Amino acid sequence: MHMFIFPNTNKAIMFDSLLFGPSQIRLPKMEDDEEEEEDSWAHAVEYDTDTAAIRPLKILTDTWCSSGGLSANGTLVHTGGWGDGGRSVRYMISGCSTCDWKEYPEALNGTRWYSTQHILPDGSFIVVGGRSMYNYEYVPEEGKCNEKLYGLPFLKKTTDPCENNLYPFVFLSTDGNIFIFANNRSILLSPTRNKVVRELPVLSGGSRNHPASAMSTLLPIKLHDPEVIQAKVLICGGAKHDAALLAEKAIFVDALQDCATIDITNPKATWHKETMPSPRVMGDMIQLPTGDVLMINGAKKGTAGWNFAEDPNLTPVLYRPEKPKTQRYSELTPTTIPRMSHSTSVVLPDGKILVAGGNPNYYYNFTGLKYPTEVRVEKFYPPYLDPFLASDCPSIISNFKGKKVKYSDKIVIQFKLKKAKVNKIDFKVTMYAPPFTTHGFSMGQRLLVLRINKLISIGSKVLQVTVAAPPRATIAPPGYYLLFVVYRGVPSTGIWVQIA
Incomplete structure (x- = not known):
């Protein structure tokens, strides 16, 4: 599942793949609609975060395991997916109550399935990696096709028998370079010179990218001194290098329980490790308005994949980077809903966390399973919403x-x-x-x-x-x-x- 929130309207867009069968929401039927019944189901919705009202949206090319981001003017720019969607660039305008997807199926040069997208200082987007895509490219102007991509051998070097380098962690550093982390290694790439400018130390302990699926974020960027602006990356959890191969045999090994930080603006930086309260794979890591970090969703055993995980991690964890090392982690009120593979979370303007999704099954299956396809939506209230703090x-x-x-x-x-x-x-x-x-x-x-x-x-x-x-x-x-x-x-x- 994929999710983001539009500016000003505060409406969330949630969408999935076209492959997994009928959803529980139908598209509006048009008078001249003669399509097959299986095409009449919505696999994307606009969700009103205040009222929970939904508006069905129609996806034209498959968005399974795609990437995206908001442009400088608030438009969603969305790339890649599966099959006919692999080279697509899609657009959706904010604040339009009748608009739907606008798609360009051959805009990208490479097939971007499990790739990562990030906005650049000039407002354009870079798209990195994807399955068997050991390269990157820049999203072309709307309506145009991309004629060039750039090889990145680093992505091939970080592929192992389980892959473990899909959906690489990509961040824009404060010096304009792009930090790219795949599996257990990372580099800084200059997007202006299209050159790797530095390779960072290996992060030991296991694999961190899909299907090992750790969590990662940039820590808060402090602007108190404009001459010294650091960029620190946090990575937590993940899985052993062979965990996905074992999960195929229904052997679910413990997820990783470590967290590591590194200052990517320091040429001599090294990773600094800590231990979080419980193992976690496939979790979401969210920056809160306070500068603290929320870890939510995921599992304690296994990896991402079709029923490749067990022991849902129901307990959110709050990470306070400014606290002493022994006081940084706090376990919060657990949920009762398992959300492992294909779950999502986003911060809302009121400080609550919108939590949705979860489907470890190859097709939608809503009943009769240990972990059915999850259609309930929750809001998580961080500790700062305690009424006593009003x-x-x-x-x-x-x-x-x-x-x-x-x-x-x-x-x-x-x-x-x-x-x-x-x-x-x-x-x-x-x-x-x-x-x-x-x-x-x-x-x-x-x-x-x-x-x-x-x-x-x-x-x-x-x-x-x-x-x-x-x-x-x-x-x-x-x-x-x-x-x-x-x-x-x-x-x-x-x-x-x-x-x-």
Whole structure:
């Protein structure tokens, strides 16, 4: 399953493959519709995150195991998939109540199945890897076809008998280079020179990419000092190198239980390991507005694949990177719904987490199985939504809709807070780039902690904070971000801000 949230409308798009049989939602029947019955089922929906209302959408080419991201103007740019969808680029416009997919089936040069997409500083997209695709390419302008791809031997070197290098972890570093992690190795690639500029140390312990399927994210990018802007990567969980081969024989080995961080802006960086509370494979890793990281979904044994996992990991974990090493992990309230292969999660503007999906079966099978195809949708409430913390919750008054923020601009935000006296040190202002999430990886996810220049009171329990916008596009690629004011670890509801 794949999921992302549109800016301003706050509507989620959820979609799957065309291959797995009838869903439980039908497409609207047109008067001149003479298609076969099996084509009348919706495999994509627009989901209203406030009301749970759905609008069926029609996919034309197969989106199974595809990739995507939001463009600078808020349009979904979506690439690849299975079969006739492997070379497709698809578009969907935000804020259109009647729009559906717009597809170009031969836009890509390579067949991109299990590839990863990421936005670049100029607003274009790079697409990396895929099954037997040891290369990368750039998404062409809408309506055009890509004539060139770039070889990347690194991807072939990281393939093993289980593959374990699909859906590579891809992040834009703060220096403009692209970090690519596959299996247990990583490189920095210059997208302007199309050259590998550095190979990083091996991460020991096992494999981290599909089907071993660890979790990964960039840790919050702090902009307090514009001259020193680090980029640190966090990777947690995964599986032993041969776990998928064993799972084919119904032997489910324990997932990995380690977490590792590395500063990819440090030429001499090494991996630093920790132990999380439980093993996890196929989990989702989500940046929260506070700068903490949520791990949710997944399994404790096995790998991704068709019934290749057992022992669902029902307990979310909160990772606090600013805490001492022994205090970083907290286990949270467990769910009762197993969500292993093909589950997804996204952050909503109100700080809740939308959680959906889960299907370890080759076809949709809704009943009679230990792990049936999951159609229930949940919202997870992180600890900062505890009602006892309501008085610490800021409420933003400012509205940036229709306005664009320029790099290095001053951003002035007015907000209410039920406190008579406050201290600047208790505040953060964060900006979150909403990701495209599938197979346990949130493509394009990015959280920035802005530099606070001034905090003043402008009325009864009304405050105004002035922050510095990100200095350049390598720090924050152009596009829409959710902006939050955080007070003592409690975030406001986010507002949408567009960086031009």
